[in-house]
Structure formats: C-alpha cells, structure tokens
Amino acid sequence: MRFNWQILETAIRRRRPKKTQSFTTRYVTPFIFISLMTWLVGGFAIVVPAPPLRQDNVCEIFREQPTWYDHAASSRDRWGTPIAVQMAFVHYESSFRSHIRPPRSQLFGFIPWVRPSTAYGYAQALDPAWSDYMNEAGSVFATRDQMKHALDFIGWYNRKTHEQLGIPQNKPDHLYYAYHEGRTGYRRGYHKQKPALQRIAANVAARTTSYQSQLASCESEFRCRQFYEFGPFCG
Structure with missing residues (x-):
C-alpha cells in the first residue's frame, strides 16, 4: 500500500x-x-490653536501661546515693526483665527458664490502679496495659517511700506491704510474716502497703544524662556 x-x-x-x-x-x-x-x-x-480667550490683553494672549511672542519678537528684529503693532494687525484682520477667509457672496440670494478677495489666514494676506513675500523673503514651508509666518509677513510688508512710502513703523494707523488699500491705493488717497476704514485704522492704533502698555508690564515673562537663553543675551 x-x-x-x-x-x-x-x-x-x-x-x-x-x-x-x-x-x-x-x-x-x-x-x-x-x-x-x-x-x-x-x-x-486639528493642530492649530484656538483663538485666545482674552484678545483685549496681549499679556494673556502670550500666556496662552508663548511661542507667539517668540515669533513676534523675531519679526520685529528682522523687519522693525513693533510687537504691539503686529498683534493689533492680527487682531483686526482675523481675530486670531488661522483659517479664516472672507465670506462668500450669494448668487440669487442663497447660492454660495465667489469670495470677494483671496485674503486668508491670520494676517489675511492676499495671494499676490503673499506670492511677493514668498519670492523675496518667505521660507519654503511658509503658510498663511501659521502665526510664525503671518507675523513675519506683516513685518515684511510694513518694512516695504516704510521704504516706499516713508511711513514710520510706529505709526499703526497709516501702516494699516497701506496694508488694507495697498501702497498704490495709499498714494492715491483711497483711505481718505472711506470713513469705515478710518474708524478701523483708529481702532488699530488704539489697540496698539493698549497692547504696548500691557506688554511693558509683562514682557519679561516671555524673555529668556528657553534653557539656552540667559542674561543680556536674550530678549
């Protein structure tokens, strides 16, 4: 078998x-x-921080997000725009919301249609201005929905405004006019014909003053936070 x-x-x-x-x-x-x-x-x-709870107080903003102080200080050192001016711009542009865009218009009153502009992110940077920034000064991985890059963009834009229009970087209302209307629009005086924009620019200036006063009382908290920072070599 x-x-x-x-x-x-x-x-x-x-x-x-x-x-x-x-x-x-x-x-x-x-x-x-x-x-x-x-x-x-x-x-x-899902990795973006929520807007600060106390947006009227820059000290509380930086206590919630200490790295935002580092980013603002880096932008200030690179481009010259004071920290209070940068944060006032972000406050009025996006209320510290990272992914915000202008709301869409409506077709026939109910169909979502096109957006009025390409503004996006913390700084509400337009596509053309962002493209210029990226070509000239932005890092390869810069995005408008990251605070580090948004603040650097604001600093860069204000430096260009200062160089081309002579507006001091501690004059937030006129910096904001040029930021909102573009430098060509500022030269042509478009802002002088827009009372609503003038009120916003006045609010930006007032917010800057408030932030600057608050920052003077708390900035020492955010300097020398890292283990490698000490003494006169930081802040």
Missing part, C-alpha cells in the same frame, strides 16, 4: 493555527491613516 503524502500535508496544514494580525497592523495603522487623512482634508486645522 502506497503512502499518500499529499493527504498528510493537507492534514498538517489544517492543524496549523491561522496567522493573526498584529495589534499594530489591526488597530494602530488604520488609526494613523484615518488621522492623517483627516488632517489633510481639514487643512491641518
């Missing part, structure tokens, strides 16, 4: 336990994939 090895092999295979998926393959990998897709589809929003 001939022994059937094929029958024996089949029986052994049936007795082997089935391979089970590892914990990583079964649970961790799908979770990472879903999280990554959510992050990408959501415009990276």
